[in-house]
Amino acid sequence: MNNFQKIKIEGKEYYIIDSIQNLRAEDSFIYRKNKLTMFKGNGESRKYVGSYTGTSGDRLSDFFEYDKWGQGKENGERVYTPIQNKCFFSKTNLLKYMYDARIEYQRQEQVYKFDISEFYNKRVETVNNLETEKIFFSIYDVSDFVDNKLSRGYIRSDNKIWDIWRKLVLPKISYLSILKLLPIDSQEQNLEPLYYFRILLDYQFRSIVHPKLTTSTSEIVVEEKQKRVTKKSPSREGQQQYRKKVIEHMPQCPFTKISDDRLLIASHIKPYKSCINEDKVHEAIDHLNGLALSPTYDRLFDQGYITFTDKGELICGTQLTAYTWDRLNINPNAKNVMRIYPEQRENYLEYHRQNVFQDDINDLI
DSSP: OTTSEEEEETTEEEEEEEEEEEEEOOGGGSOGGGOBTTOOSOOOSOEEEEEOSHHHHHHHHHHHTOOOTTOOEETTEEOOEEEEEEEEEEHHHHHHHHHHTHHHHHHOOSOBSSOGGGGHHHHHHHHHTOSSSEEEEEEEEOOOOTTSTTOEEEEEOOSHHHHHHHHHOOTTTEEEEEEEEEESSOOOSSOOOEEEEEEEEOGGGSGGGSOOOOSSHHHHHHHHHHHHHHOOOOOHHHHHHHHHHHHHHSOSOTTTOOOOGGGOEEEESSOHHHHHHTTOHHHHTOGGGEEEEOHHHHHHHHTTSEEEOTTOBEEEOSSSOHHHHHHTTOOTTOTTTSBOOOTTOHHHHHHIIIIIOSSOGGGTO
């Protein structure tokens, strides 16, 4: 078990023994009042989780410990076969999703059939009124039948929380992550796993790249226009100097050890747009607000899949699978193996942990 990544929920530690990541909130699943104008229909409450045939089918069966996908039919009628009864959503995660999605609810960069800003406060109130941190539910199999050549695996639940989360998620920019957990301190043998369902928002729609939320959509539009007029970005020369100084200060990528500056990116710790939006242009060109990273690791850091402590120790989030971490040659548990030297970067690193990193740092250290 020592090779499994760990996560802390309500102070209790769990091993992440497996995960299914990046299950997009497809239009067929979206609640009717959240739909985009380009799509028709009212949406259905079953959620696609993968194909149940071939190698991917074995993967799906192993994950849910269920191998009867698409067989729930007797005399031509559907039979709702139970899959797991130890699934849960986290109140904290649902609230975080709503916080991250607040700008899109208000600004509506996508074109919705309804004014979704009218629903925001009521939906946040609904989540706040949940009585427990973990909200457990059961799932059952509503897949395409085995005689349907599409062989798509779907799950559904009749528990109230299933209806709640459907009403929260926005189309195209949201996705579901499912972590398969085992408690670390349990002495029981053959313990059944828990399935932690989390909803997440695409990086580019999170609040760090948007203006601060104001009271109305029109005010936000006005605010953006004013910013374009009154706020100046660093000159091209200033940006070139920033890159030069970052690489001089940190001459190689800590992951790959590459020192060829043609292959290095001066990655902002506090995002460039956040600096500009906050009228802190000096931070946008401060070389201490930068790390020299090769492209893959720049993307991991820039989009909040990894971060660093004030001591420079690497912290890996839980948004990627163990397979992906292995291919990246990163051990999520080995905090002391790979590190940066963070002197005078502490304030920027704190901002990254709190505003860019996609997990709650307290759940991982």
